[in-house]
Amino acid sequence: MPVTQLDHVAIATPDLDVGSAPYTALGLHPEGPDEDVGSQGVRVRAFHVGDTLIELLMPIRDDSPIAAFLEKRGPGLHHTAYRVTDLDAEMTRLMAEGGHFLGSTPTPGRAGTRVAFLHPKWGQGTLIELVEHPAGAAQ
Numbered sequence: 001m002p003v004t005q006l007d008h009v010a011i012a013t014p015d016l017d018v019g020s021a022p023y024t025a026l027g028l029h030p031e032g033p034d035e036d037v038g039s040q041g042v043r044v045r046a047f048h049v050g051d052t053l054i055e056l057l058m059p060i061r062d063d064s065p066i067a068a069f070l071e072k073r074g075p076g077l078h079h080t081a082y083r084v085t086d087l088d089a090e091m092t093r094l095m096a097e098g099g100h101f102l103g104s105t106p107t108p109g110r111a112g113t114r115v116a117f118l119h120p121k122w123g124q125g126t127l128i129e130l131v132e133h134p135a136g137a138a139q
């Protein structure tokens with residue numbers, strides 16, 4: 001089954017406190033403590049917006065994709081992410097239809113999720129992430 005909803009909109013920033021300013025000004029609140037995700041070399045701060053999230057991403061390693069993004073493009077919109085119930089099945093389906101994934105298997109994401117990314121070229125200029133939320137799991 002394809003995507004069920006928008007999961008998050010991700011913003012790259014060199015400093016989570018500075019990057020948070022617009023969202024706290026809008027009255028949004030962090031979902032919980034900041035989370036380091038080693039596989040991506042990032043520290044994440046997530047803000048609830050209804051049933052979706054703003055995901056602020058700050059690099060904590062020089063080899064992080066976010067460090068490269070900031071170097072080339074500066075802070076700002078980084079990717080959009082969508083929920084799927086079965087990530088492996090969705091990857092298989094999309095690969096069969098020409099989807100260009102960055103890696104052949106899911107990787108660890110925020111809050112213990114499994115995630116996969118589709119190349120920005122495939123996304124017509126947008127980096128698209130799929131986030132697995134198995135059916136019935138706490139949303």
Ligand SMILES: CC[C@H](C(=O)O)C(=O)SCCNC(=O)CCNC(=O)[C@H](O)C(C)(C)COP(=O)(O)OP(=O)(O)OC[C@H]1O[C@@H](n2cnc3c(N)ncnc32)[C@H](O)[C@@H]1OP(=O)(O)O
Nearest residue numbers: 037040044065066068078102109110115117120125126127
């Ligand atoms: C904590 C996990 C969290 C979660 O949700 O759970 C995350 O989301 S972690 C997010 C950070 N991780 C990633 O982004 C992993 C996937 N990203 C990558 O593998 C790279 O960033 C990649 C391949 C998208 C870009 O790599 P790189 O910058 O080294 O390649 P290029 O500079 O050659 O870029 C190729 C081409 O794509 C354009 N580009 C790059 N990044 C983006 C972007 N975020 N959005 C849109 N377009 C992007 C870049 O400009 C190049 O286009 P060109 O026309 O050739 O200039």
Ligand SMILES: [Co+2]
Nearest residue numbers: 010055081129
């Ligand atoms: Co993300």
